[in-house]
Amino acid sequence: MEKEITFLEELSSLIELKDSESIHQLMESLKTEDLIYAYNRLSKDEQVSLIGLLSPEDAAMLLERIPQNQAIEAIENAQIETAASILNELYSDDQVDILAELETEEAEAILEEMRPQEAENVRKLIQYDSESAGGLMVTEYLAYDSAMTVAQTVKDLQEKAEEYEDYHVQYIYVTSDNRFVGVLQMRDLLLSRPNTKLDTIAIKNAKTMLPNARLEELIGFFDKYDFFGVPVVSETEELLGIVLRKDLREAETERSNLELLETQGIVGGEELRSMPVWLRSKRRLSWLSVNIVLNIIAASVIAFYQDTLEEVIALAVFLPVISDMSGCSGNQAVAVSLRELSLGLVKPYELARVLWQEIKVGLINGLVLGLLIGLAAFIYMGNFYLGLVVGGALAINTIVAVSIGGTIPLFLKKMNTDPALASGPILTTVTDMLGFFLALTFAGAAMSYLV
Template sequence: MEKETTFLEELSDLIKAKDETAIHDMMESLKAEDLVYAYNRFSKDEQTELVNLLSPEDAATLLERIPQNQAIAAIENAQVETAASILNELYSDDQVDILAELDTRDAEAILEEMHPEEAENVRRLIQYDPESAGGLMVTEYLAFDANLTVAQTVKDLQEKAEEYEDYHVQYIYVTSHDRFVGVLQMRDLLLSKPNTKLNTIVIKNAFTMPPDARLEDLISFFDKYDFYGVPIVDGEDQLLGIVLRKDLREAESEKSNLELLETQGIVGGEELRSMPLWLRSKRRLSWLSVNIVLNIIAASVIAFYQDTLEEVIALAVFLPVISDMSGCSGNQAVAVSLRELSLGVVKPYELARVLWQEIKVGLINGVVLGFLIGLAAFIYQGNAYLGLVVGGALAINTVVAVSIGGTIPLFLKKMNTDPALASGPILTTVTDMLGFFLALTFAGVAMNYLV
């Protein structure tokens, strides 16, 4: 804790003193996670001041490390000229991700101040869907004409080493009259004779993908092939950019994180505790307020069977377990369906197939879980009928929970409703109501054996 406080205070003092050189030196010495930690502990004014004091290169490094919504806010709060100079230093995909989230007028003002070639490139890329190959590709890659020799290519690499230092240079992409020819490994380039032409050592018929390829198509591709990246070409075989494996995995992780937040009822995606208090509260309350109504409906089942519960008070111990375990089983099924939908492994119309697969799992898990809770009830009260009541209720409710959990995301997707946001609350309400109903109904039937 003392170490954290020391570097935070030191950096804060440097910001107040506007010591740009010392700030640069300190940034160079900090680990990425320390820099992100420090940025999140500063006030909004300190964050803005830090960005303004940094060189465009250092500011770009900072924006690459902090969460995207903070990077967007940093650009929004910066002067137009400052924002443009920072964006000039970012990779093309990061430029697009930030500018796409800004107000159209603000984004255009920044584009007007950026380098013309950078601005033109952003305007072209921003037209693609963010979750497509075109939206994920970078345009910082090395492409050389097929008729160049190895010596000419190596000479260009050496002469422009400073320009290429931030490029991904494991591979070289070979073109002919702007048409994609193939991929050349750096190893093959360096080990070939100087007068060898690139078209004789290039790997032709290399895998490519179109700019409209979906995120799930890219995920499947990289799962199948252990490539560093995949070239993106249009219908005329023109090389448009490269989708890198690491960028795809980041996009996949981000999407999964957003879906996780939505399943927990946080509307609007990514949340950080540094965001405005009322915005965070609003995002969470959107579904929590709906859940109050849903939980009252579930609780009404208990109220209806109040007399039964008073007679068999031991049931009160097991009702939350039945509800919780069924909910957990159902949420597992929800998670699998959301994952398969995002990967394109399952389609919204395949309800019957998914239902049957989940019923089979639910029967096995329901019997096992029902036996375990039934055994616990028997040990607790020494009454085998109580074990049958709670065990039977959990077994049946588990089958229903996984059936609903597996199919409701597909149904909601088919209805053009966000399955990540609505599946959880619906599942929880149904499993709570049914679990309470089954346990209390079974108890009512077996009342003479329970008291």
């Protein structure tokens, strides 16, 4: 804690003094996690001042490390010239990710100030969907004509070493008239004779992707092949860019994180506590307010069976367990369906297949969980029939919960509704209502044995 306070205070002090050189030295000495922490703890004014004091290279390095919504905000708050100079230093995919989120006029103003070649490249890339190969690819790669020799290629690499220092140089991409020919490993380049043509040592028939290939297809590709990256080519085999494994995994993680937030009812994407309070509140309330109505509906079942509950007060102990355990089982099924939908492993029309798979799991888990809670009820009250009531209610509710949890995301997807956002509340309402209904109905039928 002492160290955190020290570097935070030091950074704030240097920003106040406008000491750019010392800020650079401090940032160089900090670990990535400390740098992110420090930036997040600065006031909004300090963040804006910091971006303005940093060199474009240092600012770009910072923006690559902080959460994307903070990077977008930093560019929005910077002067147009400053924003353009920073974006010039970012990788092409990061440039597009940020500019795509800005207002059209602001993005265009920044593009006008960027280096012409960088701006032209961004305009080409921004047309692609962010979750496609075109949207994820980088255009910073090394490509050489197939007619060049090893000696010519090595000479170019040496002469432009400073220009290429931020490139990913594990592979060289071989082209002919800008059409993709093959991939050349750096090892093969360095170990070949100087007069050898690249065409003769390149790996031909290498796997490629079209720019409209979806995230699910890319995930499947990298799961199958242990490649550093995959070339993206046009219909005419023109080399457009490279999708790197690390960028694909980042996109996959980002999607999973957003889906997790949506399943918890946080609408509108990533949330950080540094965001405005009203915005965070609005995102959460959009579903919490709906949940009030859904919970009132579930609670109405208890009100309807109030007399039964008054007669068998021990049920009040087990009703929350029945609803909660069934909800947990259902949420597990929701998570699996969301994951399989995102990976393209299941289609929305496969409801029957998914239902049957979940029923099998539900039967086993329902039986085990029902026996456990039934045993607990028997030990608690010494009444076999109470154990039978709560155990049977949980067993049946678990089967229903996993069946709904597994199929509702597919149904919602088929209805063009976001399954990550709506599955949780629907599942919770149904499992609560059914759990209460089953337990109280069974108790009413066995009343003479329970009192």
